[in-house]
Amino acid sequence: MQRLPRMHPCCRAGAAIYYPELSQKIMRIFATLLRLAIFLLLLSFAVKNSEMVTIQYYLGIEWELPMIIILFICFTAGTIFGYFSCLLQKLYKKQ
Incomplete structure (x- = not known):
């Protein structure tokens, strides 16, 4: 030992x-x-953050969703956008 x-x-x-x-x-x-x-x-x-929120868009389109779902969608979209922007930078650096 x-x-x-x-x-x-x-x-x-x-x-x-x-x-x-x-x-x-x-x-x-x-x-x-x-x-x-x-x-x-x-x-x-x-x-x-479970209360309902109304999202109003053009041409009278309205969505009513819980706030946490809207926050989750925004967070996911930002994460995907950030991932792909970093991926593009990596690809350009390899060339």
Whole structure:
């Protein structure tokens, strides 16, 4: 069995070098807790913004949707637009 060098208690972060499976397990737990916290935050946001909103467009077209659906559509459209703009920049840099 390999003997570990003595470390000061403040330097225990170096233990991740000697125990990578432990640090991976801790990171998995941390990532799961972070995902759960984000999900709960978004769920509470959706519950608080569930009232109906009317979107009016040209020629008398009107849509009545819950506000969270409209926010989700705008967020998704922005994410897709940002992804494709970054993709185009990557493609132009390769040429």
